[in-house]
Amino acid sequence: MTDPIRVVVADDHPIVRAGIVALLSATDGIEVVGQAATGRAAVELARSERPDLVLMDLRMPDAAAAPGEQLDGSQATARIVEEQPATRVLILTTYETDDHILGAIEAGASGYLLKAAPPEEIVAGVRSVVAGQTALAPAIAATLVRRMREPQASAAPSLSARETQVLRLVADGLGNAQIATALFISEATVKTHLIHVFEKLEVSSRTRAVTRAQEWGML
Amino acid sequence: MTDPIRVVVADDHPIVRAGIVALLSATDGIEVVGQAATGRAAVELARSERPDLVLMDLRMPDAAAAPGEQLDGSQATARIVEEQPATRVLILTTYETDDHILGAIEAGASGYLLKAAPPEEIVAGVRSVVAGQTALAPAIAATLVRRMREPQASAAPSLSARETQVLRLVADGLGNAQIATALFISEATVKTHLIHVFEKLEVSSRTRAVTRAQEWGML
DNA sequence: AAGCTCATCAACCGATCGGTGGATGGGGAT
DNA sequence: ATCCCCATCCACCGATCGGTTGATGAGCTT
The missing domain is CATH 1.10.10.10 (Winged helix-like DNA-binding domain superfamily/Winged helix DNA-binding domain)
Structure with missing residues (x-):
């Protein structure tokens, strides 16, 4: 029997982390090895625990950091993916605007699910991403497909x-x-x-x- | 020993409901008797279960309802409080703008907490509200105090x-x-x-x- | 008659905005 | 080496904004 999937959960709301941890801890083959409330803490936890996957929110305001030093979920994703190629990042957020989606994908996320998803979709997403696949919520997949078809027409410019x-x-x-x-x-x-x-x-x-x-x- | 506090949890995100349910179910003296994903479902559940308290989100988009028939958390609160005076409503949301806060309070909510709160603050809030008290996140309390001092600024103005x-x-x-x-x-x-x-x-x-x-x- | 709200208009002036035309340096890609 | 993008910075100046202080008239309510 293989080792369980080791997961770090990153979300700024404790009650949301509690929900994710409860879901994953009750699932065979998945083990939550750490929790983070900020992007920066997520990067540090990924560094120390070397999890198979980080489940990452996108907006995680960090009261302790200056505005210029905030590390949102996409930036944290980029750091983690750069430092630990074996660690995958699955975004789990409420935001579904094009620039959030593309920002996260471009930062290196292997999947993008919405908090509105049923729990079994989140669990399936975790397994897929760890298995090397991509996990996308249906609406997100549609957005990416639309982008592939109309790269210049649909491409809203991006702001740095x-x-x-x-x-x-x-x-x-x-x-x-x-x-x-x-x-x-x-x-x-x-x-x-x-x-x-x-x-x-x-x-x-x-x-x-x-x-x-x-x-x-x-x- | 008194009966446990019976709670209905209303939030559109399953993973958030899972977190709240996990927290409350693990707490002595509190029993989750139902979950709702929309304002309308919350009203119906409150009607059938007659809980001591409904823990209510504010924005719960209902895909099955027309735009004009959406029932957000404030509207659902008003219905519940009107139909079941013995049922209290505690808002638990991410939104902390003045109009969200005042809308919920005016609709009859007995408390207003933020999802960013630590879980023990949420549990304490549930107990306070059921005991007849008001539970407010510190930032929310400050907002209301400011409004009391400047009542003329309190009403959302109308534009011609x-x-x-x-x-x-x-x-x-x-x-x-x-x-x-x-x-x-x-x-x-x-x-x-x-x-x-x-x-x-x-x-x-x-x-x-x-x-x-x-x-x-x-x- | 009086008071209120709304829609309309004016002149003045300090503050701010936006465009122009420049510039350096870091980091990454080719 | 070169190019591109991004972040940073400057000075100048015409255009615009926002605040002040003032005003009239219509319509409605008391």
């Missing part, structure tokens, strides 16, 4: 992490100087980021940039 | 039809002169409308006015 960060603060109503202060960069840098955002979204005002980013699932 | 019209065009990225042209009014009039919108929404920029109006369901 910093551009997204700046735009979020614009959406919060901050001016350029306030954003500069919040991110510890200069106002000139904020303006440059915004100019790039405007070009990518094909807009010419910050207000429209925000609403278009919302329409395209970027905010 | 013209104000809404102007704001929609702002959301589309138009400048004041363009809005004036589009609506056949002067730019000075547009500015006056926007000033009133800013006052009502308690913002000082058009971008923030748009995102706040969206948050408050005005756009």
